[in-house]
Amino acid sequence: MADVPVEEYLCTRIRRAEQALIGHHEAVLRGYGLTMPQYTVLLALSREEAMSGAQLARACGVTQQSMASVLTGLQNKGLLDRRPSPVHAKVLIATLTDAGHDILDRAYQEVIVLERALTDRFTPAEHRQFCDLLDRATATLVEQTPERGGRTQ
Known part of the structure:
Protein backbone atom coordinates (compact mmCIF):
# COMPACT_ATOMS: atom_id res chain seq x y z
CA MET A 1 0.00 0.00 0.00
CA ALA A 2 2.95 2.34 0.51
CA ASP A 3 3.22 2.80 -3.27
CA VAL A 4 -0.44 3.76 -3.61
CA PRO A 5 -1.32 7.44 -3.09
CA VAL A 6 -3.78 8.01 -0.25
CA GLU A 7 -6.27 9.45 -2.79
CA GLU A 8 -6.54 5.96 -4.29
CA TYR A 9 -7.37 4.17 -1.02
CA LEU A 10 -10.86 2.70 -0.97
CA CYS A 11 -11.55 4.31 2.39
CA THR A 12 -10.63 7.72 0.96
CA ARG A 13 -12.98 7.18 -1.98
CA ILE A 14 -15.81 6.05 0.33
CA ARG A 15 -15.27 9.13 2.50
CA ARG A 16 -15.33 11.46 -0.53
CA ALA A 17 -18.57 9.86 -1.73
CA GLU A 18 -20.07 10.19 1.75
CA GLN A 19 -19.05 13.85 1.96
CA ALA A 20 -20.58 14.57 -1.45
CA LEU A 21 -23.81 12.81 -0.49
CA ILE A 22 -24.10 14.61 2.83
CA GLY A 23 -23.20 17.93 1.23
CA HIS A 24 -25.98 17.49 -1.34
CA HIS A 25 -28.57 16.53 1.25
CA GLU A 26 -27.57 19.34 3.62
CA ALA A 27 -27.85 21.91 0.81
CA VAL A 28 -31.34 20.67 -0.11
CA LEU A 29 -32.52 20.38 3.49
CA ARG A 30 -31.21 23.83 4.42
CA GLY A 31 -33.95 25.24 2.18
CA TYR A 32 -36.51 23.58 4.46
CA GLY A 33 -34.85 24.64 7.70
CA LEU A 34 -33.87 21.04 8.45
CA THR A 35 -30.62 19.37 9.41
CA MET A 36 -29.68 15.90 8.22
CA PRO A 37 -30.46 14.33 11.64
CA GLN A 38 -33.86 16.05 11.69
CA TYR A 39 -34.66 14.80 8.19
CA THR A 40 -33.59 11.29 9.17
CA VAL A 41 -35.95 11.38 12.17
CA LEU A 42 -38.85 12.59 10.02
CA LEU A 43 -38.14 9.84 7.51
CA ALA A 44 -37.97 7.17 10.24
CA LEU A 45 -41.24 8.37 11.77
CA SER A 46 -42.94 8.36 8.37
CA ARG A 47 -42.12 4.65 8.09
CA GLU A 48 -42.77 3.53 11.68
CA GLU A 49 -45.46 6.06 12.64
CA ALA A 50 -44.59 6.26 16.36
CA MET A 51 -41.22 5.71 18.04
CA SER A 52 -39.47 6.45 21.32
CA GLY A 53 -36.35 8.58 21.50
CA ALA A 54 -34.26 5.46 22.15
CA GLN A 55 -35.72 3.71 19.09
CA LEU A 56 -35.05 6.78 16.94
CA ALA A 57 -31.50 7.10 18.26
CA ARG A 58 -30.79 3.49 17.26
CA ALA A 59 -32.46 3.92 13.87
CA CYS A 60 -30.49 7.11 13.15
CA GLY A 61 -27.18 5.94 14.60
CA VAL A 62 -26.82 8.67 17.21
CA THR A 63 -26.73 8.78 21.01
CA GLN A 64 -29.90 9.21 23.03
CA GLN A 65 -28.60 12.57 24.26
CA SER A 66 -28.13 13.81 20.68
CA MET A 67 -31.56 12.49 19.73
CA ALA A 68 -33.18 14.34 22.64
CA SER A 69 -32.00 17.68 21.25
CA VAL A 70 -33.05 16.74 17.69
CA LEU A 71 -36.53 15.80 18.95
CA THR A 72 -36.83 19.00 20.97
CA GLY A 73 -35.92 21.06 17.90
CA LEU A 74 -38.47 19.25 15.73
CA GLN A 75 -41.15 19.59 18.40
CA ASN A 76 -40.41 23.33 18.74
CA LYS A 77 -40.88 23.66 14.96
CA GLY A 78 -44.24 21.90 15.22
CA LEU A 79 -43.08 18.98 13.08
CA LEU A 80 -43.66 16.26 15.66
CA ASP A 81 -45.59 15.60 18.84
CA ARG A 82 -44.39 13.63 21.84
CA ARG A 83 -46.75 11.94 24.24
CA PRO A 84 -46.22 9.52 27.12
CA ASP A 105 -42.88 15.16 1.55
CA ARG A 106 -41.57 18.38 0.01
CA ALA A 107 -37.94 17.78 1.07
CA TYR A 108 -38.09 14.15 -0.05
CA GLN A 109 -39.14 15.19 -3.56
CA GLU A 110 -35.87 17.11 -3.87
CA VAL A 111 -33.66 14.55 -2.12
CA ILE A 112 -34.94 11.70 -4.32
CA VAL A 113 -33.70 13.55 -7.43
CA LEU A 114 -30.14 12.58 -6.47
CA GLU A 115 -31.15 8.93 -6.03
CA ARG A 116 -32.64 8.93 -9.51
CA ALA A 117 -29.59 10.65 -11.00
CA LEU A 118 -27.28 8.07 -9.41
CA THR A 119 -29.46 5.19 -10.59
CA ASP A 120 -29.58 6.62 -14.12
CA ARG A 121 -25.76 6.85 -14.21
CA PHE A 122 -25.51 3.03 -14.27
CA THR A 123 -27.00 0.25 -16.34
CA PRO A 124 -29.34 -2.04 -14.37
CA ALA A 125 -26.56 -4.68 -14.15
CA GLU A 126 -24.00 -2.08 -13.01
CA HIS A 127 -26.48 -0.76 -10.44
CA ARG A 128 -27.01 -4.23 -8.96
CA GLN A 129 -23.26 -4.88 -8.94
CA PHE A 130 -22.51 -1.49 -7.38
CA CYS A 131 -25.07 -2.11 -4.62
CA ASP A 132 -23.58 -5.56 -3.97
CA LEU A 133 -20.08 -4.08 -3.78
CA LEU A 134 -21.21 -1.32 -1.42
CA GLY A 149 -13.23 -1.52 25.00
CA GLY A 150 -12.38 -4.54 22.83
CA ARG A 151 -9.98 -5.31 20.01
CA THR A 152 -10.37 -6.67 16.49
CA GLN A 153 -8.95 -10.10 15.83
Missing part, protein backbone atom coordinates in the same frame (compact mmCIF):
# COMPACT_ATOMS: atom_id res chain seq x y z
CA SER A 85 -46.16 5.88 26.11
CA PRO A 86 -49.23 3.87 27.14
CA VAL A 87 -46.80 1.18 28.38
CA HIS A 88 -44.12 3.30 30.13
CA ALA A 89 -45.25 6.68 31.45
CA LYS A 90 -41.68 8.08 31.52
CA VAL A 91 -41.09 7.21 27.85
CA LEU A 92 -42.22 9.77 25.28
CA ILE A 93 -43.44 8.52 21.91
CA ALA A 94 -42.85 10.78 18.90
CA THR A 95 -45.25 11.06 15.97
CA LEU A 96 -45.28 13.35 12.95
CA THR A 97 -47.66 16.26 12.82
CA ASP A 98 -49.39 17.26 9.58
CA ALA A 99 -46.72 19.97 9.20
CA GLY A 100 -44.04 17.30 9.69
CA HIS A 101 -45.55 15.10 6.98
CA ASP A 102 -45.82 18.10 4.66
CA ILE A 103 -42.22 19.31 5.03
CA LEU A 104 -40.91 15.74 4.75
CA ASP A 135 -22.96 -3.90 0.78
CA ARG A 136 -19.77 -5.98 0.92
CA ALA A 137 -17.69 -2.91 1.73
CA THR A 138 -20.14 -1.93 4.49
CA ALA A 139 -20.03 -5.43 5.96
CA THR A 140 -16.22 -5.30 6.02
CA LEU A 141 -16.26 -1.89 7.68
CA VAL A 142 -18.62 -3.18 10.36
CA GLU A 143 -16.61 -6.38 10.86
CA GLN A 144 -13.36 -4.42 11.24
CA THR A 145 -14.76 -1.91 13.73
CA PRO A 146 -13.50 -2.63 17.25
CA GLU A 147 -16.06 -3.25 19.95
CA ARG A 148 -16.09 -0.65 22.70
